[in-house]
Amino acid sequence: MNPKEILFPNGHRAQLVAPPPGAKAADILKALGIEPPEALIIVLGSAAGLDADMEANDELRSRLVQLFSRGIACAAVEVGALILDGGTQSGVMALMGRGVADRGRQSILLGVAPAGKVTYPGGPAEEGSLEDGAPLDPNHSHFVLAEGDQWGDETYTLFELAAALGQGIPVVTVLVHGRTDSVAKKEMLCSVRQSWPVVVVQGSGPLADEIAAWWQKKQTETTPPFMPDPVMAEIVADGDIHLFPLECPVAGLKRGIIRQLGVDATLKMAWERFALHDDNAVRQRKSFERAQRWILFLGVTGTLLALAQTQLRMLGLPDSLGWLDQGLHYAIVAVPITTSALLAAVNCFKAGNKWVLLRGSAEAIKREVFRYRSRAGIYSYQQTTNTSRQVKLARKVKSINRQLMETEVNVAALRPYQGPIPPPMYGAAADDDGFSFLAPDRYIAIRISDQLNYYEKRTNQLEKKLKGCQWAVLVSGGVGTLLAAIGLELWIALTTALAAAFTTFLEYQQVENTLVKYNQAAAGLDNVQGWWMALSAEEQADQKNVDRLVEYTEKAIAGELIGWVQQMQDVLVALHAEQAGEEEETASVCEV
Numbered sequence: 037m038n039p040k041e042i043l044f045p046n047g048h049r050a051q052l053v054a055p056p057p058g059a060k061a062a063d064i065l066k067a068l069g070i071e072p073p074e075a076l077i078i079v080l081g082s083a084a085g086l087d088a089d090m091e092a093n094d095e096l097r098s099r100l101v102q103l104f105s106r107g108i109a110c111a112a113v114e115v116g117a118l119i120l121d122g123g124t125q126s127g128v129m130a131l132m133g134r135g136v137a138d139r140g141r142q143s144i145l146l147g148v149a150p151a152g153k154v155t156y157p158g159g160p161a162e163e164g165s166l167e168d169g170a171p172l173d174p175n176h177s178h179f180v181l182a183e184g185d186q187w188g189d190e191t192y193t194l195f196e197l198a199a200a201l202g203q204g205i206p207v208v209t210v211l212v213h214g215r216t217d218s219v220a221k222k223e224m225l226c227s228v229r230q231s232w233p234v235v236v237v238q239g240s241g242p243l244a245d246e247i248a249a250w251w252q253k254k255q256t257e258t259t260p261p262f263m264p265d266p267v268m269a270e271i272v273a274d275g276d277i278h279l280f281p282l283e284c285p286v287a288g289l290k291r292g293i294i295r296q297l298g299v300d301a302t303l304k305m306a307w308e309r310f311a312l313h314d315d316n317a318v319r320q321r322k323s324f325e326r327a328q329r330w331i332l333f334l335g336v337t338g339t340l341l342a343l344a345q346t347q348l349r350m351l352g353l354p355d356s357l358g359w360l361d362q363g364l365h366y367a368i369v370a371v372p373i374t375t376s377a378l379l380a381a382v383n384c385f386k387a388g389n390k391w392v393l394l395r396g397s398a399e400a401i402k403r404e405v406f407r408y409r410s411r412a413g414i415y416s417y418q419q420t421t422n423t424s425r426q427v428k429l430a431r432k433v434k435s436i437n438r439q440l441m442e443t444e445v446n447v448a449a450l451r452p453y454q455g456p457i458p459p460p461m462y463g464a465a466a467d468d469d470g471f472s473f474l475a476p477d478r479y480i481a482i483r484i485s486d487q488l489n490y491y492e493k494r495t496n497q498l499e500k501k502l503k504g505c506q507w508a509v510l511v512s513g514g515v516g517t518l519l520a521a522i523g524l525e526l527w528i529a530l531t532t533a534l535a536a537a538f539t540t541f542l543e544y545q546q547v548e549n550t551l552v553k554y555n556q557a558a559a560g561l562d563n564v565q566g567w568w569m570a571l572s573a574e575e576q577a578d579q580k581n582v583d584r585l586v587e588y589t590e591k592a593i594a595g596e597l598i599g600w601v602q603q604m605q606d607v608l609v610a611l612h613a614e615q616a617g618e619e620e621e622t623a624s625v626c627e628v
Contacts, residue, residue: 037067042156044174048141052172054151054181055193061200068178070144074116075297076202077108078227080220081128081212082241083170089213089241099282100212100240104128104135107289108210112136112143114290115297120198122190123147123179124154124170128212133175146178148194152185188219195226202232206297206469209234213241225267228275233296233473235289239282251277255418255579273577276473300471302426303408306433307458307470310401313440315453317394324387331378332537338371339533343526350526390445397440403590404432406483410474412586416579461486476582480568484561484589491558498551505547508538553596560592 039051055064090097112119122129136145155163156172163171172179182193209227214220221243227234238248250272253261263269280289345364408415408429415425458470468482516531568585575581
């Protein structure tokens, strides 16, 4: 499969390959020397039909020329996208070629056409010699000629190439014009089935306007409208469609394309704020738990040293071991001093409180992100007539951040987050790009099923931790009884200290309460998922039920977190008071 170089009359050179039947898309791209791009833009629409409309309407021509140059081509340059279209010198393909040329040909423009319908310099057929044929556009950089002699024979190859190019990168489809009985309609369906977002330029032509009309009807009516055309019905029902009115400023299309390619500035800002709070919550948790482990360890160690000194004195130390008694004395004095310093640091820096507050804030932002991405509640199209979804999300994040800054977190230096956006997730969410639209089924997989898997894993871990600590408490009590039975009553204090340490560990870790909350939340999510699955297809298509699905889910998850936050705050208050009392008691014992 050797590429052929074409020299067009305008002096531009392009690479062309005519792959044999069954050739793999990866091999075709390799033959053309096309490296994986940063993003992919697929342009669909009419050829001759659009040319006729533009000849009859100068304003339409002017608007479309600007739309392709300052809109689509500019967006491609800004995000490093490859543009994929039909490749001929007619309709949207010619406009796309002109737009890329206007931008200095900074983007790869790959055209896919049926071999039996196109002509080009040095080709087997001369221009105008093919019935209903068309020349290749002289501003494209690469061409693939699919086997076939009918328009539409290239569709399979085009979307095979799109799938290969789109692996791991954002993809968006742009529909301009299009006839209702054209190949573009079939190609639109292919894009929808790939779950790629589609920008429809409303007012540009018959197919675009028909899709826009049905889509708007779907958004405004409670019951989804019946569409006799099965292809149109699937496009409107399953498509992630975004309308762009032709009369709007061209810069809006550029921003819309970039946003659909995953560069939603508002959503990215929300993820950045979540990552900042989440990362610092982890840091504060580690600091708090490290201090608590040292406090518990020193508490048990202080008891052990005091008992060891008492036991040695009871046994009567020879003068040669006086250094041991003296060393134990200094160690016993040092332990409460160190413990007091740690307790002072814990009370001063309040890492535990900051951890809880930052965790609550991060999860609140995350809930808004999932509402936004699923377009439910205040973020649905029915509720964004006056205020955009982006503005609503920005306001929510601002409110959450303001509330956080009214707590003791405002005296902490939040360490900047340096990782990827969105931050790495777990389970099903590991394959989620964090920006794309979440249809109900995808939302259930990413949010509900993933959260249920998390709860299942964590409840098993918590149960093991709970049983382990409970067994440790029971064993400590049993050993204390044994020591009393064999006349070593002095050492019962050590087993009591160990039992108290394990009990305190369970308290500040909130193992039992967290286990209960997780099980309750999991039951709630199971109920939500069961409710959704029991709905009919018509009921699942109702936006009100989509809103309920998202709201019930987020409330179930929020209920678990809010309960945990309140319990942790109560526990931290009690823990500080308890440890202050223990500090005074230890100091008095040491003085004796």
